[in-house]
Structure formats: structure tokens, C-alpha cells
Amino acid sequence: MEGSLLCWEAERELRAQADSVLLQSRVLDRLLTSQDTYTASPMYFQCVQKEIYPYMRKMLTSWMLEVCEDQQCGEEVFPQAVNCLDRFLSVLPVEKRRLQLVGATCLLLASKLKESKSITIENLCMYSDFSFTATEMRAMELLILNKLKWDIEAVTPRDFLPHFLQLLSLSRDKMQQVRKHAETFIALCTTDCTFIGLPASMVAAASVAAAVTGLRPENLGMTCSSMAATNYLAKAIRCDPNILRMCQEQIELSLESNLRQATSDRPTDSKAVAVEELERASTPTDVLDFDL
Known part of the structure; x- marks a missing residue:
């Protein structure tokens, strides 16, 4: 007789409970020691970027927050994505027309890292009113990972x-x-x-x-x-x-x-x-x- 496997998962997504071990003082000390590695330079608008200005970043991050809210992402996703955005903009000049593509790709990476079910590339293209393609996003994903040396688990x-x-x-x-x-x-x-x-x-x-x-x-x-x-x-x-x-x-x-x-x-x-x-x-x- 062939058996069957039943899945009784809850309708709402299950998340791991907080571990009290992670609240020990040595963990806080490690976070304080590591945070400087993931702090972006506020001077990248003057020293690196030629077409990107602070008001553009404000508009982009507000859009990224709206996407996170609409997708009901965890609270960790948005700051993680913006940290990737700032660190990437600190090392590589970006054309103005490609800024939203960079922001969307950072959301994709943060979502993959923090969520059990990440935001899809198709949805991110839709949120941008199809201003870029899935192929462009995959290429940008590899570029960001390369420039950040695959170290996207930042301290936020x-x-x-x-x-x-x-x-x-x-x-x-x-x-x-x-x-x-x-x-x-x-x-x-x-x-x-x-x-x-x-x-x-x-x-x-x-x-x-x-x-x-x-x-x-x-x-x-x-x-x-x-x-x-x-x-x-x-x-x-x-x-x-x-x-x-x-x-x-x-x-x-x-x-x-x-x-x-x-x-x-x-x-x-x-x-x-x-x-x-x-x-x-x-x-x-x-x-x-x-x-x-």
C-alpha cells in the first residue's frame, strides 16, 4: 500500500522564534565591532556619483519601502536592502536611468536573504512599471554581489x-x-x-x-x-x-x-x-x- 505524505502547515508563514542566546552581551559586542564594516560613506554623492543626488535616493527608498509594505515583507528586509544600495553606490557610479533597477535588485537580494519566500523578479519589474527587464535585473544582481564581495548580510x-x-x-x-x-x-x-x-x-x-x-x-x-x-x-x-x-x-x-x-x-x-x-x-x- 502506497503511503502519502500530508502537510499540515499553517496558512500564515511561520517564522523562527527569538533565541535568548542572541541577546547575550557578547553578541552585542560583536555587533558593535562589526558595524563599521557595513557603514556606507555619506560622501558618495560628491566623490563617486555624477548623476545621482540625495533627493533621488529619497524617492527611491520611499518606493522601496512601499514595495516592502505591499509585499508584507519582514521589517528586516527594507533596512538590509537600503544598506546594500548605499554600499553599492559608494563604490560604483550609476546612471540616473538605472537607479531604480539598482534599488529593485537590492530589494531582491535582501528578500532572498531574510524571507523564506522572496519577492519575485516579475513582481519587481511590475512595481517599476516595467522600466527594466528580468534579464537586466539578473545581470545587476551579479554585479552588486560582485562589488559587495557577496557580503550582503549587513549589520543594520x-x-x-x-x-x-x-x-x-x-x-x-x-x-x-x-x-x-x-x-x-x-x-x-x-x-x-x-x-x-x-x-x-x-x-x-x-x-x-x-x-x-x-x-x-x-x-x-x-x-x-x-x-x-x-x-x-x-x-x-x-x-x-x-x-x-x-x-x-x-x-x-x-x-x-x-x-x-x-x-x-x-x-x-x-x-x-x-x-x-x-x-x-x-x-x-x-x-x-x-x-x-
Whole structure:
């Protein structure tokens, strides 16, 4: 009698649970040591690129974020893809007409690395309104891998987030609240050229600090002030607290600027509608909750 194999997988995609071993201090030390290897130079617009300008990167990364949201990618995919984009643009001049092709290919690589089911080349071509072909994308994939020496598993702010949340010793529900706010800030930083040259740990720590400040420590059940929390995070990443506070202020300014831009771009006066453009699957927190 011939047997049959039944598959009883859940309809929703299964993901591995967080391993507590990965939250040990030695892992954080290794991340801090390795992050500089994957930090792109913010000078590539002046020193390498001849046709690419910061506003073009802003438009491209915003499009990449929309693709990730529409495809319901994990939160790790977008920062990973943008890190590949910045490192590639740091070493090779790119024609303006091929910039979207580079961004789409970086999304493909990050999706293959982080997702069990990656975004397809066909879908990426469709999202670009077929401005490039599948053949061009495969060729660009090999070029990017070659220029990055096949080292695309970069250290991003998302890698530091669990460590910093653990340091705050919050309850489970409050930790999730801070995480969602911090992920919103990290997504904003990833699309903003101001933060290209900053270490991933600083972006993550400043994002968590900004989230704690906006949510207010007393509402989170914390016994320390927001300034004390910022100092604690600065100590964890071996950084001057004043520099971390400056980065936090820059993040808050970036959020305010994005809200103003979203409001001015829409014909309605409703602030809630403007916020809807900023908030997607990877940035689920209501930005109106932030205290600017």
C-alpha cells in the first residue's frame, strides 16, 4: 500500500522564534565591532556619483519601502536592502536611468536573504512599471554581489533593537509599544540621507530613546527619566550621551518634516490622512502618538 505524505502547515508563514542566546552581551559586542564594516560613506554623492543626488535616493527608498509594505515583507528586509544600495553606490557610479533597477535588485537580494519566500523578479519589474527587464535585473544582481564581495548580510539598526529593548527592562506589552515606535523611526532614518554615515547602533539607540521620550517613561512604568534612559543607551553603545541626544533630536525633526510634507502634498487638511501615507506594514505605530 502506497503511503502519502500530508502537510499540515499553517496558512500564515511561520517564522523562527527569538533565541535568548542572541541577546547575550557578547553578541552585542560583536555587533558593535562589526558595524563599521557595513557603514556606507555619506560622501558618495560628491566623490563617486555624477548623476545621482540625495533627493533621488529619497524617492527611491520611499518606493522601496512601499514595495516592502505591499509585499508584507519582514521589517528586516527594507533596512538590509537600503544598506546594500548605499554600499553599492559608494563604490560604483550609476546612471540616473538605472537607479531604480539598482534599488529593485537590492530589494531582491535582501528578500532572498531574510524571507523564506522572496519577492519575485516579475513582481519587481511590475512595481517599476516595467522600466527594466528580468534579464537586466539578473545581470545587476551579479554585479552588486560582485562589488559587495557577496557580503550582503549587513549589520543594520534592526539588529540592535532587541538588545536595547532588553536593557530597558519593560513589561512585554510596553516593550512591544516601544518596539513599534522605534521601528517607525528606523524606517524614517533609512529613507533620510542625513543618517547614511551614522553607525547602525547609534540610529537604533536614538530611535529607542526617541520612542521612550514620546511615549513618556512614566507611562511605560519606568523609574528613570527619558534623559537617564538616553544616557544608559549611550553607555551601551560606548557613545557620548550628547551626541546620541543630537541624533535623537534629528530623528524627531525628520519625523516632523515628513508629516509637514505629507500634509502639504495632500489636498485635504486632515492630518490623519497625511499620517496614513507614512504608516504601512513595517511602520505600524500611529505617529500622532509622538510628542514633538
